[in-house]
Amino acid sequence: MADILSGKEVAKNIKENIKKEVVELNNVGISPTLGILRVGQNSDDIAYEKSILKNCDSVGIVAKVYELEESISTEGLLEIIEKLNQDMDIHGILIFRPLPKHIDEEQINNTISSLKDVDCMNPLNLEKVFEGDMDGFAPCTPKAAMKIMEFYDIPLEGAKVSVVNRSMVVGKPLSMMLLGKNATVTICHSRTKDLKKVTKSSDIVVTALGRAKYFDEGYFNENSVIIDVGISLDKGGNISGDVDFDNVNTKVKSITPVPGGVGSVTTSILLGHVVVACKHLK
Incomplete structure (x- = not known):
C-alpha cells in the first residue's frame, strides 16, 4: 500500500502559520x-x-x-x-x-x-518564476504541489520528474520550480510519444491532464511518487484525479488523493499570498 500524501495535513500546517502572522499584523x-x-x-x-x-x-x-x-x-x-x-x-x-x-x-x-496579484495573473509575476525568483506570487497550484513534496520530504535533488502538463498555469511554472530544486524535468502532454515509458522511468510523476482515471498502473513503477493535480468527474459522476487511485495506490511508493490532495493546499497558498502582499504594502 502506498503512502498517502494528504494535502489536508499540509494545508493545516500552512494555515497555522498564517494565523500567527495575521495576529501579528492585527496587533499593529x-x-x-x-x-x-x-x-x-x-x-x-x-x-x-x-x-x-x-x-x-x-x-x-x-x-x-x-x-x-x-x-x-x-x-x-x-x-x-x-x-x-x-x-x-x-x-x-x-x-x-x-x-x-x-x-x-x-x-x-x-x-x-x-x-x-495573489493568483499570479500579471505576467510580471510569472516572469519572476521563470527567472528563478520564487519570492513573488507564483501560481498557486504548482506551488501547492511543491509544498506537498517539501512537507513529506520527497527528494528532488537529481530526481527524474515527469510533468504531464504544458500550460502556463501548471506545467511550465512547476517545471521551473522543480529545476530550481535541481530536479531533472521532462515536460509531457497528451501527445507525447511513449508516455508510459517516460513516466514509468521517472522517480516522480505529476499528472494534470484533467482526464478522470486516465493513468493506470502501467504508467508507474513500484517506487513512483505521484502528485495528482487533475480533477474532474468520472463516468459515475464522482470527483476523480487523473490517476486511477483505487488500482494504482497498491502498486506505487506514494500518491496524493483526489479530493484531499493538491487542491486542499492551493487555497492555503492563496491566503498565504494575501499575508505576503499585506506585509509588502504596509
Missing part, C-alpha cells in the same frame, strides 16, 4: 484583506467564492466580494481593478476565471497590480 492595527472580483453568476465561481470566504474566516483574513454583472465591459472591469489597485485597505486581488468571452483577459492581466 493591520487587517489583511482580500478583494474578490466575481463577474456573473457562474455556479462554479459561486461555490469557489464560498470556499474562499470560509477559508479566509478560518485564518482571520478579511474578504470583500465585488459582484459584477456578466455584461460588464473590459473598460468597466479595468476601472474597478484600478480602484482596488489604489485602495491601500485591499492587500490582495483575486479575479475568478475564466472571464466572459467578451472581456480582454490580456488587458486585465496586465492591469492588476503585481504587488496585489
